[in-house]
Amino acid sequence: MEYMTLKEASDKWGITPRMINYYCANGRISGAVKMASVWFIPKDAERPADKRFKTNSPKDGEHK
Template sequence: MDYISVKEAADKWGLTSRMVNYYCANGRIKGAVKISSVWVIPKDAPQPPDRRRKNNNEQK
């Protein structure tokens, strides 16, 4: 399986690295794995929905 870094996922989804890190730590990105102190995310993982918005139909 191919993995991408938190920075790459943040760029891909238009989020901050901190937000992607938060999603990983809270188990909201399926398949994300912490190796030592670095999160790696499956390349084909979908962007988790933003719970701050009621209507998530506007997601990319």
């Protein structure tokens, strides 16, 4: 299996390495492995959903 670093995943997914570290530490990226103090993420891993935002919420000016 091929792996990428936090920096590579950050460039690929458009989020900060710190947020990816948080996802790894909380088990939200399946297959992520920590060796010493470095996380390795499978290259085919999917970006986890950001639970801070609802996908069904209305946009500005829209009503339900």
